[in-house]
Amino acid sequence: MIEYIQSALLIISAILIIISAIGILSLGKDTKNKVYARIHIVGLFDIACIIAMIGLGQFLLAGIYFILAPFTAHAIANAYWKREDRENNSELQNIVEDVDENHPFLHPKEKMQALESENSEKLKADERFSVTTLEIDEGE
Amino acid sequence: MEILLIAKYLVVIALIIMMFAALRASAYKSTSMGLLGSSVVVVAFAMALLVGGSIYDLNFFRDISLALIFFGFVGTVAFAVVLGGDDK
Numbered sequence: 001m002i003e004y005i006q007s008a009l010l011i012i013s014a015i016l017i018i019i020s021a022i023g024i025l026s027l028g029k030d031t032k033n034k035v036y037a038r039i040h041i042v043g044l045f046d047i048a049c050i051i052a053m054i055g056l057g058q059f060l061l062a063g064i065y066f067i068l069a070p071f072t073a074h075a076i077a078n079a080y081w082k083r084e085d086r087e088n089n090s091e092l093q094n095i096v097e098d099v100d101e102n103h104p105f106l107h108p109k110e111k112m113q114a115l116e117s118e119n120s121e122k123l124k125a126d127e128r129f130s131v132t133t134l135e136i137d138e139g140e
Numbered sequence: 141m142e143i144l145l146i147a148k149y150l151v152v153i154a155l156i157i158m159m160f161a162a163l164r165a166s167a168y169k170s171t172s173m174g175l176l177g178s179s180v181v182v183v184a185f186a187m188a189l190l191v192g193g194s195i196y197d198l199n200f201f202r203d204i205s206l207a208l209i210f211f212g213f214v215g216t217v218a219f220a221v222v223l224g225g226d227d228k
Contacts, residue, residue, distance in 0.1 A: 003143065003144045004143065006144055006147070007143045007144045007146075007147040008147075010144075010147035010148060010150065010151050011147050011150060013151060013154075014147070014150040014151045014153070014154040015154075017151070017154040017155060017157070017158050018154045018157055018158075020158065020161075021154070021157045021158040021160075021161035021162075022161075024161045024162070024164075024165050025161050025164060025165070035170055035172050035173060035176075038165060038173065038176060039176060042176060042179075042180055045158060045180060045183075045184075046183070049183060049184075049187050052151055052187060052190075052191070053187075053190065055147075056190060056191065056194050057194075058190060058202065061190070061202070061205070061206055061209070064206075064209070064210070065183075065209055068209070068210070068213045071213070071217060072179055072213055072216050072217060072220075075216065075217045075220035075221065076172055076175055076176050076179070076216065076220050077172075078220065078224055079172055079175070079219075079220040079221070079223040079224035080170065080172035082224040082225065083171075083223055083224055083225060084170060084171065084172060
């Protein structure tokens with residue numbers, strides 16, 4: 001019975017590895033942020049390897065790799081962002097926000113920064129002591 | 141069991157396909173892609189060693205694969221830190 005479970009885990013991991021291999025090669029030329037997408041696909045490969053390690057009975061190795069794999073992915077993405085993506089694509093720094101003024105939950109960044117600054121009228125108003133009285137109309 | 145052996149060979153074949161895909165990916169022009177591809181090749185080779193060790197019942201393959209995974213991680217992170225440089 002255990003052999004069947006091990007075989008199932010190994011076959012699942014083999015299928016996932018082949019899917020990730022196809023995914024790495026099949027991203028088109030016009031795809032934006034290809035490097036991040038490939039790092040994402042390698043995450044699938046990492047999980048497939050962990051499943052295969054569990055299938056082979058190497059639980060300690062699987063646990064170690066489960067902890068180490070996200071650090072690798074983050075380190076590569078961070079290095080790419082700091083040295084290549086930010087340097088070559090300067091328009092990434094200028095994010096244009098298109099937020100509706102009347103949206104109930106989303107507010108423009110400038111408006112929030114003005115509210116949070118030290119000279120904000122809202123903060124000055126909050127410093128005063130104020131008592132609010134509620135009028136309860138029992139007729140309703 | 142025979143099905144276990146077939147599954148192990150399937151994993152090895154998938155890992156070889158993944159190694160070729162990672163080699164192709166590391167040939168793209170970005171330096172980070174080279175780093176990513178080499179990292180994938182190292183992990184795939186470690187996994188192939190692990191499977192081969194279980195097929196032929198060789199226990200020291202597991203130790204080699206542990207060393208490859210651990211030092212591959214260290215090398216990748218170290219190179220990524222050097223590549224990233226100081227934050228402005």
